[in-house]
Amino acid sequence: MGQQEVYDLLKRHKNKWLSSKEMALELRISLGSVTVSLQKLRKANILSYKLRGNANSVTGRKSYIYRFKN
Numbered sequence: 321m322g323q324q325e326v327y328d329l330l331k332r333h334k335n336k337w338l339s340s341k342e343m344a345l346e347l348r349i350s351l352g353s354v355t356v357s358l359q360k361l362r363k364a365n366i367l368s369y370k371l372r373g374n375a376n377s378v379t380g381r382k383s384y385i386y387r388f389k390n
Contacts, residue, residue, distance in 0.1 A: 326357040329343055333387070333388075368388070
């Protein structure tokens with residue numbers, strides 16, 4: 321499991337922005353696997369991504385959302 325499943329999921333939902341957590345839950349794979357796959361797909365310039373709102377107020381971490389590049 322991994323990169324191909326993430327790619328296929330994003331391709332199926334071309335116009336929908338998804339977080340890495342949403343992808344992990346839908347694919348039933350670890351968040352770490354999704355994160356590594358997203359890094360590779362971003363590097364290959366296959367994805368569109370953007371910052372989701374502000375940083376998390378509890379952890380201070382930024383959250384990104386992704387979709388298949390049209």
